Amino acid sequence: MLIYTLRRIIIMIPILVMISIVVFSLALAMPGDALSGQIDPQNSNPEYIAEMRERLGLNDPVHVQYARWATNILQWDFGRSFNHKMPVTDLIGQRLPNTILLSVMSMIITYILAFFMGRYAGRNPYTIGDYGIQGLNYLMLAIPSFVAAIFAIFFFSFQLGWFPATGSIGSGVTPGTMDYWVSKIRHTALPALVLGALTTASYTQFLRNDIIESAQKDYVRTARAKGTSENQIYNKHILRNSIIPIVTLFGFDIASIIGGSVIIETVFGFPGIGELFVSSINNRDSSVVLAITLMLSVATLIGNLIADLVYGLVDPRIRVE
Amino acid sequence: MIQDTPKKSEHLLEIKDLKKYYPVRGGFFRKKIGDVKAVDSISLELKRGETFGLVGESGCGKSTAGRTITRLFKPTSGKILFEGKDITNYRGSRLRNIRKDIQMVFQDPYASLNPKMMVGSIVSEPLINFGKGSEKSLKDEVLDLLTKVGLPEDAYYKYPHEFSGGQRQRIGIARALALKPKLIVADEPVSALDVSVQSQVLNLLKSLQKEFDLTLLFIAHDLSVVKHMSDRIGVMYLGNLVEVADADEIYQNPKHPYTQALISAIPQPDPRNKSERIILTGDVPSPQNPPTGCPFHPRCPEAMPECSEKRPHLKEVNKEHKVSCLLYE
Amino acid sequence: MKKSLLLLLAMLLSISLLVVACGGEDEEPTDTDTDSSETDVDDTEETTEGDVPQGGTVTYGFTQPFAGVFDWAHYGGQDDSLVLGLMHDTLFSTAEDLMTVPHAADFEISEDGLTVTISIQEGILWHDGNELTAEDMVYTWQVIAHPDYTGDRWSNVEMIVGASDVRSLEEYDPLPVHELEGVNVVDSHTIELQVNDPAPNTISNLWTNPMPSNHYEGIAVADLEDSEEVRRNPVGFGPFKVTNIVPGEMVEMERFDDYWQGPANLDGVVYRVVDGAMGAELVQQGEVDILEIQPGQAVQLEGNEAVQVLDYERLSYSYIGFKLGHWNGEEIVMDNPKFEDVRVRQAFAYAIDREGIINAFSDGYGVVINAPESVISWAYPDESTLTQYDTADRDADVAKANELLDEAGYSERDADGWRLDPDGNPFTVNFMAMSGSDISEPRATYIVQNLQDVGVNAKLQDGQLFEMNLFYDLVEEDHPDIDLFMGAWGLSADPDPTGLWRKSDAWNFPRWYSETSEELIREGLSLDALDPEYRTQVYQEWHQHVNEELPMIPLFSPIGVYAVNANVQNVQPFLSSAVYNPHLWYRTDVE
């Protein structure tokens, strides 16, 4: 397993290099000075642009530029945001905690919802409750995230007034205080709920089917024959076996959470990475766009890696291929 | 048909030292760390018109041998000469062309027929592949073939799943015959069938062999099936050919301890004629780690000390009787 | 000058707050001090210490995360300028008619227009206790002229004698120690400045926002923008001093008791980033006290007692330009025959329903203009001298448009009813507009429809809108597909048309000039124009000329809207923000 893990990690290196090349090519295709964010896109004075291009080495051959860009990135220098007037790393550093909070909350919501709904449906298959949960699942699978987000804003924020519709923090709270965190969580709750609910469906379905299947297994019959109580059978024997595969789905989630958060954060005006990404594209803040693209690609790569590794841990056959 | 044969040999097929290994990879860089020796050196010749029975336990590599001989698999080394031409390294269209002469009947009549195709298309496909016959004559030809293998004409528009196993194997045979090949490799054609229909299919094969002037390589896992079919028989063990002789000779005078064991396992119709049954002990070793020396020695009732060290070779003990055993060296 | 005009206000400001990030939107306040302007000191004495309630905090909202560059010479967007307006002050300010007037300093210009004498008021303190002196101002010019300077205010010191020499130094000290030849420090509070050429707008163009030179001591020019002194603990001499910065979210400020105009009424101001889309609600709920909102939201607030809705005319205008030629790299070449006939241009102006556009898409928050100038400028011409292309009678306007087109020879129609040009060839018009807000597309489509309604085969270019930067890239390179384009300009307080209207201006997007226009623009900057009345007269004539020639159809001058908590008094939006005399703000609901 260790060797397998190491191998997978080493294989990642050339992939990373290739990804960086693709992202770099996108940078070249993007209008303006994408790599450093140093040229003011609103200043079109030809002399200024020519001077800046020369000074920033944008007239160098492509491979030289790539090497410089890659070296900078290895030194954690992603250039400057033109719009935000600060190093991209600082900017992302400001937004990242919000996105992480959102993702973690959405995952917690996913697991909690899936656990209870899946358990109920699995224990009571083919009942009204089960059908209800199944129906809900179908709906959650079908409804696109942005539509769900708008409905959620309409009902929970505007009709019921339970949650704020937008932003990540209320007014007048001082960072670090209790109020601050309460406000933060209240603001994150609705987007996290929408993001989490959408991935819940497949988990619930998985758990339900797994429980139903396990319920017919021999060891469960044996347990039943021995007179173990139904509750014990489900909680001790079945659930424990069915939970493991669910947990392993985690790695695959990273990619879907990334895509989801771009949309959800934009709809909710939630100042995280996804929202920064979309607004930077709109403002042609290319260095930010590139850094985020690269970052999210690496995150996806790592997510796939974790998924593979965890999967390999659970099912040793995978390793041999 | 093929006129370019340099010397018209009496053998239709010659196989020399044929090997088929599968690499085993492992370790950090997925380097090759060993081989599964599915076929570990076999040599044999098939005369025109004869039926050669190839026998061995399951897992001994006989199916692999069959598929390598028909060049469905690429051999690791060795030579395959068909009508004197070396077809070992044929690729692409040259390889496709030898299919006109070498055909195969598969083991599993359920899996070897495409479930999504009607019988008519299945049987006509080889003809279409080689552009033989117009649409009209094609259908006549297929119906003819179906009749010959004993199927009703309305089979033409049916799907494989509507037939029994025996009938399906007939479809497979019709397909193999369509191109009028010179050699058919029948890979355990009846092992998946009910005993009651086995003999029907065997008889069909036998009669078709005469009608079409076929050379037949008949692969089976027990001697009783091949007994009536074959002119000569070869016995395989763990990728190696251990004994080759005329059918009668093998039954009457088996030399190799393994062959003896196989023969003793054939149920005797006459209970009075009771011979002692030789029971083999132990499991068939893994072809990835074959035993040193004679591959059979761990299970051999007559094993000698040197059997674990020295590797026997196929030697002629009688006319037309070869055996690979240190007892006879 | 060019750079001061640089900020094309991309979006049609009245409605675009949502989309435009901090960089693109604000009109360049640097040369006008508009954001921070403090007018005359006259009546402040009584209000500051007199009868108004003291204490309380006010929350000033902004709808985009701020960059956090709290230095006048380096900041880039309105996000930071609002904070600067609260914590900083300036030497001169802009009066209601957009004239530059003395504020923390007095100024005097010599007869020949070549010498400017600046005398800073004594006793003004920075937040760190140092006194504001001439040194601070000199230091600031040296920073901006320095070769390593990272901001874009060069054009505001360019006119100082010797500035160019410093900027082009090959070898230099990383610190701003290189003296400018034309700067002569008379005493600790007086500077005599030599400029290269006389101009009536020297004083409004000149950079007069001093930096705290003691605070910045020892910092290399190249590092200034990212320094802790700018970003973490900025120092100004305005009414409020910064106490806490949460990057991108909030800046807390408290009263600076030694403020030179007297301490502010409020205890402090919190500047915080809020969600613009929720604007009106946030003010209603009292989460934010002062916030610029979209006109659409203002409608919701009508009749709400808890909120005051304050309008102000923004210093910008929108227009539809005709492409009449191209830029050859050095000057304008008027070679595009499509709209050569002035009657066609005028017909288009009649055809386009500007009043309808303002009412429908800006909820009425805009003023129809007939001259390319903001209505608040002293240079905006007398409407009665201009041709009115948008009368109250829409049908008459359309009839007039048809009549003009017929007259110009575009009377023949093809099978689909579209007008043919005088030679009988198809006459198609590509209209290009920016994307950005929810009404960008309907508005552009409506304009196309207006033209179609008078038989002009107009369509949106490529059937779509263009993102702002791309739009301006294409407009600037005179993309051959563009016939008509809808743009907007943010203006500086000085009305000089140079930079946008001269034959030699790359940003003259309609690619139009005339001898009359060139002459008048030159005249407006002549020595004679040092007399404001004469200058006003010159610009009046220039606007009449443009109004007849109509190289662009001026659309409207947008009106901005601030929602302010009813308990907060003395807030008065001006030019581009409500940060205007913040030391006079007070709350009525404090003990």
Place this chain on the structure above:
Amino acid sequence: METLDNQSTQELKKIAKKQSPWAIARRKLFQNKLAMISLAFLVIVTILSFLAPWITPFDPTRVDIMNRNVPPGGDFMLGTDVAGRDIWTLLLYGGRTSLTIGFVCMFLVVSFGTIIGSISGYYGGWVDAVLMRFTDFVMNFPFLVFVIVLASIFREAGIWALIIVISVLGWTGAARVVRSKTMSEKENEYVMAAISIGGSPFKVIRKHLLPNVMTTIIVQATLLLAVMIVAETALSFLGFGVPSGTPSWGNMMQEARQPHVIRSMWWIWVPPAMAITLTILSINFIGEGIKDAFNPKSAR
């Protein structure tokens, strides 16, 4: 050898049809009520969308500044939007855009995925290794993020650029599914048999592997159709999709980025939201139905 006369050939063919695996699947599908209702819904939506010019008298692009934000009822069945356009008209024309893009993208993605997947699965070895590494590589790009970046680079090129960008990044899942199905299908002896009778690789893939992988491809295609429609609408909603003047469900939803529209002008966003959701839901049900119909183990 006499041949069958024509009439009996026809009859036999009929019998054959009835009993073919396809026929069985079709019968099962027809018996699945939910799938049939969904199919009917989808067909009706498609037909209405494509007949839009004959159904509604309004122009989907004409701005009417006198009738902006009109609530449902009266002249406008579902009201009007911020530009004074009839919502019902936009819904029909928008469906045309969204469904067309969905179908075209799905077709491209499935075709590309099938080609890559079947070649990879059939040949195995280094061909497989190269193609799958490439697939994995493309898979590592977060789909939405890259689509947005590419769409913003090629924005001028219009709808086709959007379709190509979505397709170029969207095929990987299909390729993997087709590959693994091809590999398992390849284990069947009939593939070996097809080779043994002299079929060229192309022919073996096309005639033998693909028909047997087809059920997987069809199921995958329905899933992808839903994904592609969501991708288009989401991109348009974010402003990176269909040009804003072109009616599409995603563009209609774009107006719901204004909170006051969400709050008080529900008629602007609820219809497209429902149209998108119901379309996706019905496509999913159809997909489930097809999956079920092809599953030999399922009853019905």
